[in-house]
């Protein structure tokens with residue numbers, strides 16, 4: 126096994142990382158030392174690694190400041206239409222390297238840090254992830270911010286500054302344990318508090334109706350304190366703002382109530398108000414889309430009583446909107462009372478509720494799904510009535526990912542190999558990856574692509590050995606499923622594949638496999654936690670089987686998050702995207718893998734459908750039921766035992782799980798999972814098992830032909846241009862928001878000297 130180039134040497138070769146001019150490096154070193162002294166108040170005798178990280182972060186941040194002020198100044202002068210992207214989650218991950226990439230400072234900083242006798246990767250590891258999101262939805266918002274800045278839109282991200290982000294997952298005796306994510310403990314060098322822009326937010330109270338209007342009175346006030354974080358575009362000198370709000374009790378909070386506890390109690394009660402932004406709720410995607418179809422209770426429906434108490438004036442306005450809306454419906458469909466009931470913003474029967482999705486549709490001039498299949502399903506099912514009434518309102522905007530973080534930053538070796546062939550413009554215009562079609566039969570290019578993957582695998586293997594003391598063979602197939610745990614994402618189908626391959630191992634498998642899984646379970650989601658325990662249990666048996674040796678390993682990677690995704694995805698050969706057709710709205714993990722040279726095994730669900738179209742159906746491993754098949758099976762009734770009784774290898778795997786083969790000390794540990802799979806599996810794992818295993822056999826066969834494999838990898842990378850969030854944002858801008866991406870660059874300010 127050859128040792129990879131040191132990161133310092135490898136990165137120096139790379140042009141996409143910016144120039145390391147002598148003057149730049151000297152200024153960076155000077156400013157680093159200045160910050161260490163004046164900002165951190167340390168000298169090098171007593172500095173910690175974290176001090177060095179903060180000194181570097183402040184040094185890089187200084188390069189943002191002039192650009193940030195100038196950008197906002199230019200928006201003030203030109204007064205373009207602004208875009209405000211409101212999201213409860215912004216899953217940003219780390220900021221330091223992303224800033225260096227977008228400002229072309231990476232090589233210069235590397236050199237400066239090297240000359241200071243420090244290790245760039247070690248310093249980067251000191252940065253906490255900004256984990257203000259659960260999964261795909263929050264990460265999408267973060268990718269969109271990068272694209273909006275890179276496309277020169279006058280855009281702002283608005284969200285909540287959670288004091289605690291997504292929990293840190295520890296694995297203890299195979300179980301998930303949650304720890305609080307105290308990400309602000311050492312301070313956040315990227316944010317600027319803006320107390321001068323504090324705003325009051327009102328709750329509770331009552332309304333008074335006067336001849337001259339309505340008054341909302343006797344409210345309780347909580348203050349909203351904004352913190353601004355810079356969002357730099359890719360090498361265009363534009364820096365937008367993400368503004369996150371923190372709840373703050375007003376000085377007089379609860380004092381005027383003269384509560385019996387008096388002054389001390391009143392001060393203690395300030396926590397009640399400030400709890401609003403204390404912690405991110407760790408629930409991801411409670412509504413896989415098929416769930417909506419089969420049970421409308423999965424939609425957000427807020428009880429009227431709660432609304433009435435908390436936001437009485439808002440409720441009155443909603444009633445008025447509903448009155449006008451239903452008047453409109455009844456004018457179009459006279460006498461169709463059932464349709465009126467279905468389309469109402471207020472659901473009657475039992476506890477009255479506000480249907481928030483209906484309110485959104487009525488209040489918006491455009492509504493969109495996030496992949497073509499998702500948009501089609503919405504129009505045909507949950508929002509059918511609304512689509513019939515207002516077909517022009519409904520659109521599609523297929524999701525995307527930013528190629529800056531998800532290629533240039535996390536996989537510089539691959540970015541460089543591509544840039545050597547087609548130049549660097551693909552980083553702003555990802556469709557240019559199509560030019561790689563000219564190189565599918567180019568022996569040198571095929572070798573380079575395979576070599577980069579091998580280096581990434583080696584690097585990841587070294588990382589695992591250093592940080593987790595797990596040894597894997599880097600010549601194995603890296604088969605990766607990383608995403609939140611949910612029944613609809615079918616980590617259990619992956620488990621059944623692992624068990625089946627293990628059971629076959631002695632007979633027919635010849636290549637090495639490492640199956641990686643990484644995922645967080647919502648703390649209250651029992652089945653999800655049991656699935657994690659099952660994966661770790663399978664690993665405990667498989668990984669210590671001396672007959673298997675290193676031919677098959679099952680690794681559960683602790684604490685999945687943006688930073689772990691950036692390490693694992695560039696090393697993956699195979700990407701698992703195996704949700705039940707019709708349940709995954711889009712997926713974005715699938716796109717990251719495609720761009721990073723993994724092949725996909727997946728169902729015809731979410732964006733997989735469009736990925737197959739772009740890569741060519743022959744270059745992606747599609748298996749299993751299509752949406753129509755799932756619907757037909759629902760109509761007929763899904764019978765798990767039919768599959769269990771007919772397929773011997775499936776029966777064997779289930780019997781092993783049920784019989785304690787993977788949990789000898791507690792044979793009935795997985796009885797709930799087995800019971801679910803056999804009797805009430807909404808996501809029909811067994812129905813896709815056979816085709817999935819056959820498809821995995823095809824994967825193994827192709828992997829034995831490295832050149833053919835790599836050609837398909839190249840065709841996937843060449844076809845991944847559509848999945849840039851730059852394309853997504855350009856479509857939102859032109860087709861919904863009515864703004865035009867400028868692609869204009871601002872003049873560079875003077876850099877800190």
Ligand SMILES: *Cc1c(COP(=O)(O)O)cnc(C)c1O
Pocket residue numbers: 259260261262264607608609685686687688690711712713714715717
């Ligand atoms: C991209 C991403 C996701 C979304 O992954 P899916 O496979 O689309 O569910 C979730 N978490 C993190 C940290 C991500 O980077």
